[in-house]
Amino acid sequence: MSNPVQTLDEIVVELLFERLSQPDFASGAANQSEQAKTQRRRLIDEIAAHEAYLDSVRAQAASLRRFDLIIDQEARVQPRIRDGREALADLSEIDPYVREFMDLGDPRVEWETLSLADQRRIIRAVFTPRVHRLERAKRSRRELNEQRVEPIWV
Structure with a gap:
């Protein structure tokens, strides 16, 4: 089983990839x-x-x-x-570093080559993940719970 930090990281990264793949983000049309x-x-x-x-x-x-x-x-x-x-x-209005990252090729492959600092920069430029506490009954389970992470889009 994965530890809770890895699980939250997986959720955050998946939210990032979903957002990067949306046409309104890629075109910069939001807001x-x-x-x-x-x-x-x-x-x-x-x-x-x-x-x-x-x-x-x-x-x-x-x-x-x-x-x-x-x-x-x-x-x-x-x-x-x-x-x-x-x-x-x-x-x-997309951060030039995020645009450069998107232009490199497959974001999932490129993501693994980035330093932790660069990964954090990209996440911060796209959204702020707000992590909610688990319900008491679910605290001992090690499962992905996407509802724990609320994305605050930039």
């Missing part, structure tokens, strides 16, 4: 002004339109066997997509 949300939506739509266009060009280039067409169009459109993504990141 923003209507103007920022409108601008964010415009950028997201613009990026999606560029990506859809490239998908259609890829299909057309494949059917025509004109791969030079896709190379040309990707060279023209990919910078627009990159600029749009950078503009989205600039609108975000």
Whole structure:
């Protein structure tokens, strides 16, 4: 059986991963002004339109066997997509260290490589875990009890 500290750590880390995977967190849309949300939506739509266009060009280039067409169009459109993504990141109020962590790849794998101080920094930037006491009847059991941890989202 795991000790209670490990159990609470597991709950906190799982809450973190759930939050990081939510679209509104990744886009930084939580707690923003209507103007920022409108601008964010415009950028997201613009990026999606560029990506859809490239998908259609890829299909057309494949059917025509004109791969030079896709190379040309990707060279023209990919910078627009990159600029749009950078503009989205600039609108975000996410701690740059958290954004860098999210961009590394699989958060669950990367998490294990971080120091305890870096793990704590990421958790603090996303939420404050409030831990509640166990009910007296459950105190002798060693079980995960997600209700013990209340996330206070940043």
